[in-house]
Amino acid sequence: MSNKSLLRINNLQAGVEGRAILKGINLEINAGEVHAIMGPNGSGKSTLASVIAGREGYEILGGEIEFRGEDLMDMEADERAHLGLFLAFQYPVEIPGVNTTYFLKSAINETRKARGEKELDAVEFLKFIKSKAKLLDLPEDFLKRSLNVGFSGGEKKRNEIFQMAALEPVMAVLDETDSGLDIDALKVVANGVNQLRGPESAQLVITHYQRLLDYIVPDVVHVLHDGRIIKTGPKELAHELEDKGYDWVIKEAEQPA
Amino acid sequence: MTETVQIEESDSWLEAFEALEHAEKDSPTWLIPFRKAGLAQYAKTGLPTLRDEDWRFTNIDPIRKTAFRPTFAPAILEAAVLDGIPYPFKTGNAARLVFLDGHFQKDLSDMSKLPQNVTSISMRDAVAREDLRLDQHLGQYTYHHDNPFAALNAAFFQDGFYLNIPKNLQIETPLHIIHLSSGNDAQASFARFFIRAGEFSKCTILESHHALSEGIYLNAPTTEFVVENEANIEHIKIQDESKQAFHIASVYAQVGRAAQFRSHYLDMGGRISRNNIRTKLNGEGLECVLNGLYLADGDQLSDNHMIVDHSKPHCDSHEYFNGILDDKARGVFHGRILVQQIAQKTDAKQTNKNLLLSDDATADTKPQLEIYADDVKCTHGATIGQLDDEAIYYLRTRGVPKAVAQRMLVHAFAGEIIDRIHHNVIREELDEMVWTRLEKFAHFQNVTTT
Numbered sequence: 001m002s003n004k005s006l007l008r009i010n011n012l013q014a015g016v017e018g019r020a021i022l023k024g025i026n027l028e029i030n031a032g033e034v035h036a037i038m039g040p041n042g043s044g045k046s047t048l049a050s051v052i053a054g055r056e057g058y059e060i061l062g063g064e065i066e067f068r069g070e071d072l073m074d075m076e077a078d079e080r081a082h083l084g085l086f087l088a089f090q091y092p093v094e095i096p097g098v099n100t101t102y103f104l105k106s107a108i109n110e111t112r113k114a115r116g117e118k119e120l121d122a123v124e125f126l127k128f129i130k131s132k133a134k135l136l137d138l139p140e141d142f143l144k145r146s147l148n149v150g151f152s153g154g155e156k157k158r159n160e161i162f163q164m165a166a167l168e169p170v171m172a173v174l175d176e177t178d179s180g181l182d183i184d185a186l187k188v189v190a191n192g193v194n195q196l197r198g199p200e201s202a203q204l205v206i207t208h209y210q211r212l213l214d215y216i217v218p219d220v221v222h223v224l225h226d227g228r229i230i231k232t233g234p235k236e237l238a239h240e241l242e243d244k245g246y247d248w249v250i251k252e253a254e255q256p257a
Numbered sequence: 258m259t260e261t262v263q264i265e266e267s268d269s270w271l272e273a274f275e276a277l278e279h280a281e282k283d284s285p286t287w288l289i290p291f292r293k294a295g296l297a298q299y300a301k302t303g304l305p306t307l308r309d310e311d312w313r314f315t316n317i318d319p320i321r322k323t324a325f326r327p328t329f330a331p332a333i334l335e336a337a338v339l340d341g342i343p344y345p346f347k348t349g350n351a352a353r354l355v356f357l358d359g360h361f362q363k364d365l366s367d368m369s370k371l372p373q374n375v376t377s378i379s380m381r382d383a384v385a386r387e388d389l390r391l392d393q394h395l396g397q398y399t400y401h402h403d404n405p406f407a408a409l410n411a412a413f414f415q416d417g418f419y420l421n422i423p424k425n426l427q428i429e430t431p432l433h434i435i436h437l438s439s440g441n442d443a444q445a446s447f448a449r450f451f452i453r454a455g456e457f458s459k460c461t462i463l464e465s466h467h468a469l470s471e472g473i474y475l476n477a478p479t480t481e482f483v484v485e486n487e488a489n490i491e492h493i494k495i496q497d498e499s500k501q502a503f504h505i506a507s508v509y510a511q512v513g514r515a516a517q518f519r520s521h522y523l524d525m526g527g528r529i530s531r532n533n534i535r536t537k538l539n540g541e542g543l544e545c546v547l548n549g550l551y552l553a554d555g556d557q558l559s560d561n562h563m564i565v566d567h568s569k570p571h572c573d574s575h576e577y578f579n580g581i582l583d584d585k586a587r588g589v590f591h592g593r594i595l596v597q598q599i600a601q602k603t604d605a606k607q608t609n610k611n612l613l614l615s616d617d618a619t620a621d622t623k624p625q626l627e628i629y630a631d632d633v634k635c636t637h638g639a640t641i642g643q644l645d646d647e648a649i650y651y652l653r654t655r656g657v658p659k660a661v662a663q664r665m666l667v668h669a670f671a672g673e674i675i676d677r678i679h680h681n682v683i684r685e686e687l688d689e690m691v692w693t694r695l696e697k698f699a700h701f702q703n704v705t706t707t
């Protein structure tokens with residue numbers, strides 16, 4: 001059960017328009033683990049998340065990504081989702097006219113269909129999402145509203161976690177889901193994530209702040225800088241980064257070995 | 258099918274008029290002058306060319322090149338034929354008025370659901386009825402200098418409908434005008450509708466245009482609305498003509514104090530189609546909504562051209578037009594909000610959005626504000642674009658396949674317009690209609706599951 005590798009990234013290099021952003025990422029996440037990635041602005045955290053999730057428009061210059069033993073590179077974003085991958089966006093997209101309930105029903109049932117499971121009917125579906133919505137303390141009417149439209153920053157982030165809870169992914173990547181949240185909302189979000197924790201699943205949490213990691217306690221902390229993971233350590237590393245910033249890690253990494 | 262002969266435009270219309278004048282020797286005295294004024298206006302300008310500012314994106318050469326003939330002899334339609342037409346609100350509770358090539362079909366129409374005190378009568382009969390004083394009403398609010406098709410309608414209309422809703426009468430049952438075109442090549446129809454909504458009255462008017470066959474015909478109806486003070490009219494016009502046909506509709510509305518005029522347009526058919534909409538906001542505190550959706554593929558051209566004339570203070574007007582264009586289709590939007598000097602506190606908003614589903618589809622859009630008052634709130638905007646890749650990606654990360662994600666976004670785009678229709682059943686049916694039509698677009702035939 002433990003040490004079962006869920007995500008294996010090997011020497012991943014990616015960029016846009018000829019410019020390298022990820023310059024050789026190595027990362028292995030096992031079932032049951034929570035990893036955190038921290039790093040300065042522009043270091044490539046969101047790019048890594050996007051490449052894992054299957055966003056088009058990035059040139060893959062080299063390396064591999066394997067998820068649950070399957071090569072992700074040739075898979076579309078929706079196929080990756082069906083395999084159990086979820087990305088909570090740093091900036092969730094507003095989609096006018098697409099009703100949240102309608103969208104979620106399609107997302108859940110398409111996923112179930114792809115997995116060979118029976119689709120939920122209207123009654124089952126409503127019962128299911130109402131129970132998930134309760135967890136996230138979202139505004140009453142949000143299920144009836146257009147996806148993310150008119151949501152505050154915090155509501156959007158909670159909506160991401162709500163969708164995650166509803167889709168029950170094997171592996172969730174959270175890109176700065178904590179930014180813009182007050183402490184109560186932060187607890188709600190952390191609770192949502194912790195509910196998913198288990199021996200068969202894993203989470204990759206991208207954040208700038210230790211504060212989230214007080215609630216979602218990571219097993220491993222990585223520092224990403226200029227497209228490379230320059231340091232990996234235990235959860236205490238996050239405290240150290242919060243206190244001392246990144247400069248010392250960057251200096252340390254630049255020392256010739 | 259009749260042969261399409263190419264001759265000089267003026268010949269066919271002017272010749273046709275001589276025949277009409279002769280046939281109408283015994284018509285009411287005002288009618289021939291009324292027609293002649295239309296014909297004179299037409300003769301002055303001829304059919305528009307791209308040099309006309311109001312027609313510069315809409316090349317009507319295919320219309321000019323066809324020698325159309327007005328339909329003078331009323332044909333009679335079998336009930337079974339009507340049953341075969343997929344017109345909207347078929348099972349709904351409505352008063353139905355059926356027209357074939359501009360002529361009222363009494364036997365297929367059912368006015369029994371209209372309250373007794375409504376004056377509802379075919380235009381042919383109304384013209385002959387002196388007590389209705391049509392000479393004082395018809396064409397009162399129309400003008401033709403920028404629209405030769407409306408001028409031709411004045412010259413050639415044979416029939417249509419006259420509806421007068423008395424003061425305070427709220428009609429729950431929608432009135433459905435069903436206009437059918439036989440679809441014979443070179444046939445031209447000029448139905449004329451006159452609708453007056455008395456003070457505090459209320460009515461939903463559904464107007465739909467369909468074809469019995471796929472010929473090259475012209476349908477150029479004119480509809481006049483007189484919406485009196487505090488009246489409430491919801492008008493829903495659906496254009497589902499033959500893909501070979503030409504549909505040039507003229508809508509004129511004169512709206513009174515604190516009235517509501519909501520006019521919706523769904524355009525799906527026609528090789529060239531145009532709604533020429535002119536609304537005069539002629540009382541304080543009224544609300545006027547023009548709301549349209551055009552779907553075009555192949556080499557269709559769909560044009561919406563409107564002028565909203567704010568001539569009293571404190572009026573709200575909103576124009577929302579969305580177009581979904583595939584293949585080589587073209588969308589044209591031309592909207593002008595005119596705010597007269599006395600029209601202070603005007604609140605006007607105009608948007609036109611075009612969604613291009615293919616590289617060859619194009620849209621021309623020209624939203625205009627012309628403001629002579631100083632204390633007003635007016636906004637306008639236009640967009641031409643493809644589906645939002647960012648939104649598609651977002652949906653896909655949640656497990657929604659690409660084809661489904663695209664449909665969701667297109668549906669949402671159409672929904673922005675459809676959702677503004679107040680009448681629930683009609684709204685839901687239109688939603689279905691739009692979706693059925695969109696599913697036929699090449700774009701949706703081609704998208705794979707990845």
Ligand SMILES: Nc1ncnc2c1ncn2[C@@H]1O[C@H](COP(=O)(O)OP(=O)(O)OP(=O)(O)O)[C@@H](O)[C@H]1O
Nearest residue numbers: 016021039040041042043044045046047048057090
């Ligand atoms: N699609 C793109 N096109 C051009 N440049 C991009 C694109 N995506 C990322 N970049 C660039 O790559 C670098 C890394 O961006 P990324 O968003 O991954 O950083 P980040 O670590 O998530 O930063 P932050 O902490 O601010 O969220 C930045 O310099 C960014 O401008």
Ligand SMILES: [Mg+2]
Nearest residue numbers: 045046047090
């Ligand atoms: Mg980022």
